[in-house]
Amino acid sequence: MTVMLMVDNRIRAERFLRTAVLVDDMAFGDSPDGVMTASLEGGLPELGNDSAGPRRLQADLEGGDAVVGTEALDAKSVISGFAALGITCAILPPEGPDLQGARNESILALAKTADLVVLDWVIDRVEQTEGGGSFFRLDTNLKLLLEVLSADRASGNRLRLVCIYTGHPNLSGIRDEILKKLGETASSVSLPVPTSAIDYIDFNGARVVLVNKSLRGPHVANESPDEEGEVVYKRVAESDLAAFAVGKFSDFVLTGTLPEAALGALTAVRDNAHLILRRFSSDMDPALLNHRALTSEAAAGEYLLELIADEVSSVVTSYEAGASIMADSRVEARIQELLDSNSAEVSSNHDEIKKYFLGRSSNIPKKDRGVGLLVPGSESDASNAVEVDNKFSVLSSFARDGASYGLREVAPILSVGTVIAPVGGDGQGYPYFLICLHPACDSVFRSGDNSRKKQFPFLEMKVVDDDSRNFHLIAQDRGSYVRAYAESLSFANLVGIDFRAADDCDSVQAVWQRKDARWCFEPTDTVKSLNGPHVDQFVWVGDLRTGKAHKLLQSIANLSSRIGLNEYEHLRIQAKDL
Structure with missing residues (x-):
């Protein structure tokens, strides 16, 4: 990636990110009095042992004893660093073992919604003995991470970045x-097995990054082996976190x-949220409620959502970054990046490929679909x-x-554009698809409709x-892509199925x-399937875009x-006969 793109993306990320939460038992300096020492030769106490253990290790770089300091996290520097980038950061210490307690419930709630999550790894828990005494048990934030x-x-495999920010020197072990x-x-x-690199782990749409706190010694620019072949992890000060x-x-x-385009559009929505809220002012509530009285609860609700969606679409459409992302300079840089990663396999001239993708030539540089020029393998x-x-x-x-x-x-609600498929046996793909063509306004049930049942055309x-x-359609089926066709786009090819309102x-x-x-729609009666057996459930495949359905x-x-x-x-x- 070029320096220009890296800087531009960094700015985009700063504009999008709004909240962060850091969980550290030293957040407010509530540490036990005194200083403990532990020998490095004997190794660190294993995580989870019911014994006194190091809270913060300041290891002598030349060996010897590790001094366990009790200095608190510099919360002011952390908060100021995030504030300088326009990000609100909450810092909280955990409470009690096994994530119990009101404070930990707040931590979990914040962590689930924050844009960025930063976790200290080693956590000291104060445990009570039967005799009324207490001792420290070395624990970790692993349970919170898993939660x-x-x-x-x-919630749909959310993209998530979690940063493990710790003074524990054994990041490889963590x-x-x-x-x-x-x-x-x-x-x-x-789920697919997690993958890892030196300093991070990728798992199901999330990335867990590991980094050392800067306690003593010089900062390290990047992760690399030292003279003895050991990996030296980057150290980051609180102000640089x-x-x-x-x-x-x-x-x-x-x-x-x-x-990049999606993040820019979402940033535009966040930046203009107050304008959208101001436009949907409460003084128009009487008109909306009258609309509901003249139609129905579901119809009025769907109409209201359409109004909001159109307003959001207008904000995204007017966002100037949409055009700049597809500008020649950015596209050319992205093409070059893809070509560089695929240089061993692309035998065509790079300049000719760029001309094709920039619209300066209509000839595909090789006998293949154009996209193949930029896809590795x-x-x-x-x-x-x-x-x-x-x-x-x-x-x-x-x-x-x-x-x-x-x-x-x-x-999901059954309406125009809803795609469903019959529930098949184990390991079997969808034999066919059904696309709902019932108008949105007729997909709701009027008040007084006692049957609560309606036939939908598919x-x-x-x-x-x-x-x-x-x-006519490409859809996903158990991780693969399948194509489907209608024998004829006519009313003769429509089938009616009865469904009951919730x-x-x-x-x-x-x-x-x-x-x-998975989500499933259940018809009122079993339906004779195209491939023979009767069906009593249909899997929700998805909702078509309005333009595609229409x-x-x-x-x-x-x-x-x-x-x-x-x-x-x-x-x-x-x-003709003459």
Whole structure:
């Protein structure tokens, strides 16, 4: 990545990040009196032992004893560092063992919502004995880390940066301990195993970065082996912690054009949130409530959400960074970065490739799809480029992709553009898809509709088994991409299925199946499937973007409204025969 892009991304990250929380038992200097010493030759006490242990190690760089200091965290320097970047930072000490206590509940609540989470690793717990005495037990923040990552997984695998900021010198040991626990978690819930580098761990959309507190000795510019081959980890002072965390967030999240654009758009929404709130003022409540009285609870609610969504869309559209991200200079720099990472396989001339992607040439520099020029491995395996194209196609078609969302408080609602598929057997893919074409305004149940049941029209789409045929939809199915087609875009290809409204609202809502971790719609009666067996549940695949759903509706309407009569047809046929 060029220096220009790195600096620009760092600025984008600073503008986006708003909150941070740091958990450290030395936050307010509430440490025991006195100074303890421990021999380095015997090693550090194992984490979790019920014995007095070092709180902060200031190891003599030439060996000997490690002096355990009791100086407090410089909270003022930490807060000032974050404040200088426009980030609000809360600093809290933990309370009691096993994350019990009101203070720890607050810590968990903050950690789950903060943009940045910083955890001290070694935590001293004060334990009470049966005889009324007390002792110190050396513990870690591992449980808190796992709790935060677990909450992120339940909310759809949130992108998360956690920084382990510790005076403990054995960062490699800490990394291995975290890796072991995350590996056990991955095995128990069928997630990809965590991966790691020298100073960080990646797991299920989260990155855990490890860094030493700057207690004594010179700062180290980066992580590298010393003369004896041992890894020397970077040390960061409290005043530099904010800049370090923001830089790591930028390196983790802003890895290309799409995430840069998305982060810029989200920043624009955050910056203009007060304007949106001011526009939706309470003096218009009487008109909104009258709208509800004339329609229904669900219809008024959906209309209100559309108004808010349009307002947010307007803010994003007017955000000037959207255009600057696609400017020639930035695009050319990104192309060069991709070409450099794929230089061993791209045999074409780099200048010709740049001309093609910058719109200065219509000729693809080699006999392949254009995207293959920038995807590593495509020279030897074209499926890599196909995978990237399919992934972008799903993004282009689905406003909300079921494979990318976990358990949410708001269940999917059956309406125009909702894509469902029959629940198959273990390991079986979706045999077909159904796209709901019921107008949004008619997808709600009016007051007085005692049956609470309605028939919804769906367009049937079969899975393509021949890559050469045309298709109308690309969707995800158990980690792979499948294509589907409608035999005809006509009313004759529609199927009606009855669904019942949820008890607590005026619309048809999906039901969360915790065992299979998916949303499902349940029809009132079993439905005869296209492939034979009856179906009593449909998996929510996702919601199409409005334009995509309306395009399908428009195609069906155009075909149905076609006039099948040519008053001069007899003359045309007669002329052909002559």
